[in-house]
Amino acid sequence: MQTSGNEIFYRNPYDVNECLFVNLSSPSSSKYKSVRSIGSPDVVAEKARKQYLRDMMSTRLGVKRETNVVSASDRTGPDGHEYYDLQVRMKSYASRAQLAVTQAEIDAAMELEWDRRLITVLGSANNRLYEFRLQTANSTYEASKEPLLEMARSFTCFPVET
Numbered sequence: 001m002q003t004s005g006n007e008i009f010y011r012n013p014y015d016v017n018e019c020l021f022v023n024l025s026s027p028s029s030s031k032y033k034s035v036r037s038i039g040s041p042d043v044v045a046e047k048a049r050k051q052y053l054r055d056m057m058s059t060r061l062g063v064k065r066e067t068n069v070v071s072a073s074d075r076t077g078p079d080g081h082e083y084y085d086l087q088v089r090m091k092s093y094a095s096r097a098q099l100a101v102t103q104a105e106i107d108a109a110m111e112l113e114w115d116r117r118l119i120t121v122l123g124s125a126n127n128r129l130y131e132f133r134l135q136t137a138n139s140t141y142e143a144s145k146e147p148l149l150e151m152a153r154s155f156t157c158f159p160v161e162t
Helices: 041-055 103-108 138-143 145-153
Strands: 007-011 019-024 063-076 082-095 110-125 128-137
Touching: 041 063, 041 082, 041 110, 063 110, 103 110, 110 138, 110 145, 128 138, 128 145, 138 145
Parallel strands: none
Antiparallel strands: 007 019, 019 128, 063 082, 082 110, 110 128
C-alpha cells in the first residue's frame, strides 16, 4: 500500500490473520475538510475494495482473489466528526494444480486459502484523512463481531492546534 509514511501497524503475534492499521494522509498534499470530500460511503467503499484487491495481489500461479463490499455507512461520532464505517470481505483461492496445462484444470483444483474481513473507519481532522482498519479472519469476525465493531467505533480523530 502506498502511504504518506504516517502509519501505524500492529499484528497479533498469536494470530497472524489479525492486524490493526492506522494511516494518516500527508499534511502537505491533503485538504480534507470532511470525510464527505472523498465521496459517499458507497463510492468510497468500492474504491477501498479495489485498493485492497490491488494491495493483496499475488504473483503466484493459480491464485485468485475475490472481494465484496459487505457494508458502507456514515455516522456522527461522539466527538461530532463524521465517520464512514466500511466492511469488505476478501477471499483467496489457490489451486493445487497451478502448473496444469489448461485453465479448466487449474480452476478444478481451486480451494479456499483464506477468508478475511476488513473493517475500516475513515474520518477527517486537521485537513487530513484518517484511516483505521482492522483485519481478521471472517470466522473470528463472526464469533467476535460486537467487540470488533466496538473497537472500530471507538476510533476518533483529534484536532491538533499548531
